[in-house]
Amino acid sequence: MKHCLVVDDSRVIRKVACRILSDLHFQTGEAEDGVSALAACRAKMPELILLDWSMPNMNGIEFLRTLRREKGGEHPVVLFCTTENDVAHITEAMSAGANETIMKPFDRGIIEAKLAEVGLA
Amino acid sequence: MKPDDFSFLAQLVRRRSGLVLRANKAQFIEGRLTSVLRRFGFRTMSALIHELRHGRETLARAVAEAMTTNESSFFRDRAVFDRFRDVVLPQLLERRKDSKRLRIWSAACAAGQEAYSIAMLLHDHKLVAKGWTVDLIATDISSEIIARAEGGLYTHYEVQRGLAIRRLVAHFTQDGGNWRVHENLRRMVSFRTFNLLDSFGWLDDLDVVFCRNVLLYFDQKTKSSVLEKVADTLVPDGVLVLGHTETPLTPANAFVPVDGTSHIYRHAKAAVQRLAATG
Numbered sequence A: 001m002k003h004c005l006v007v008d009d010s011r012v013i014r015k016v017a018c019r020i021l022s023d024l025h026f027q028t029g030e031a032e033d034g035v036s037a038l039a040a041c042r043a044k045m046p047e048l049i050l051l052d053w054s055m056p057n058m059n060g061i062e063f064l065r066t067l068r069r070e071k072g073g074e075h076p077v078v079l080f081c082t083t084e085n086d087v088a089h090i091t092e093a094m095s096a097g098a099n100e101t102i103m104k105p106f107d108r109g110i111i112e113a114k115l116a117e118v119g120l121a
Numbered sequence B: 001m002k003p004d005d006f007s008f009l010a011q012l013v014r015r016r017s018g019l020v021l022r023a024n025k026a027q028f029i030e031g032r033l034t035s036v037l038r039r040f041g042f043r044t045m046s047a048l049i050h051e052l053r054h055g056r057e058t059l060a061r062a063v064a065e066a067m068t069t070n071e072s073s074f075f076r077d078r079a080v081f082d083r084f085r086d087v088v089l090p091q092l093l094e095r096r097k098d099s100k101r102l103r104i105w106s107a108a109c110a111a112g113q114e115a116y117s118i119a120m121l122l123h124d125h126k127l128v129a130k131g132w133t134v135d136l137i138a139t140d141i142s143s144e145i146i147a148r149a150e151g152g153l154y155t156h157y158e159v160q161r162g163l164a165i166r167r168l169v170a171h172f173t174q175d176g177g178n179w180r181v182h183e184n185l186r187r188m189v190s191f192r193t194f195n196l197l198d199s200f201g202w203l204d205d206l207d208v209v210f211c212r213n214v215l216l217y218f219d220q221k222t223k224s225s226v227l228e229k230v231a232d233t234l235v236p237d238g239v240l241v242l243g244h245t246e247t248p249l250t251p252a253n254a255f256v257p258v259d260g261t262s263h264i265y266r267h268a269k270a271a272v273q274r275l276a277a278t279g
């Protein structure tokens, strides 16, 4: 079973995302900010990370840049979730090292489609 | 709905669009009719049917259109589009490199996602800049959906099904909460309202026909007759792309699968000619 880390400061969103992902046969873990996400990745590198943008204690962009420089940090497929759904934010997420961007709000259909996009469906 | 009202309605819809309505879906069908009911100001379903029986053309057309399923998405059935991009299109471009002409038809295009997906693949090859003449024709029976397709405006959800973010950023502009296809892609596609039951006289010399997720709503006879007309419009080495669940088994057996692909077919005439040439 593939492991997905859901990184978001909202507990509700983490819960919704985890439910969708376990339905889609992922084993899920949660982190509420970039710092704890980084600790989780160092303990066990997940195959997939669903990553929120704005969080206290290291936002998504900072986390992603740091992750990509870590040993093994190039491996996880990162789906970056943006709230400011404009081209500038999307481009920034992609150039920080995201594999694909999801514009919030998302639903199961969007997550499934994006997983297919990155070859994890 | 009374049984004889239902069979009248089913007959009318089948005659107009080829769509087969099943009695066990009567409730679902009534649901779809409520928007027509409101639009034309009828109080009850039987009033609407009564008027239909008197042959009001605009009403009959609206009813037939309301029965269609317009569900679609960009690059629907990814594997089929991947094969088209990786196998079919490169071969076709090679074979047409002298004439530099390509004619493609999206035959039941719904809100245009299929046509714009094709346009994006063609755009990748920079054909227009390289002096190619590309005709990308997209049709649907529903004039309402064709108007939407021409506008090229899609919701947050629609652009996130099947469309990679890099394609979204490259080919769309944000418009409120929605996204609009860029003018250059919109100009590549000629949209028009067209019923697959009508004569294909205006369509000829097509290199590729996408006829996807529409034949499945037809009965066998209608399906065969549409496929035969499609076969006639294709050039001898032309290609037919079907939906995920569809096969082109016509009595005339006009199509054979393209090697190494599923849901993509070649005109059998070309296969026969090839056999004759090699044997």
Ligand SMILES: C[S@@+](CC[C@H](N)C(=O)[O-])C[C@H]1O[C@@H](n2cnc3c(N)ncnc32)[C@H](O)[C@@H]1O
Binding pocket: B016, B017, B018, B019, B068, B069, B070, B071, B072, B073, B076, B107, B108, B109, B110, B111, B114, B139, B140, B141, B142, B145, B194, B195, B196, B197, B211, B212, B213, B214, B243
């Ligand atoms: C489910 S959509 C398929 C859209 C697209 N080809 C795809 O595969 O995603 C089916 C479309 O067929 C159209 N349609 C149904 N009957 C038709 C007919 N007789 N002639 C032309 N289009 C028809 C409907 O209006 C609808 O937009």
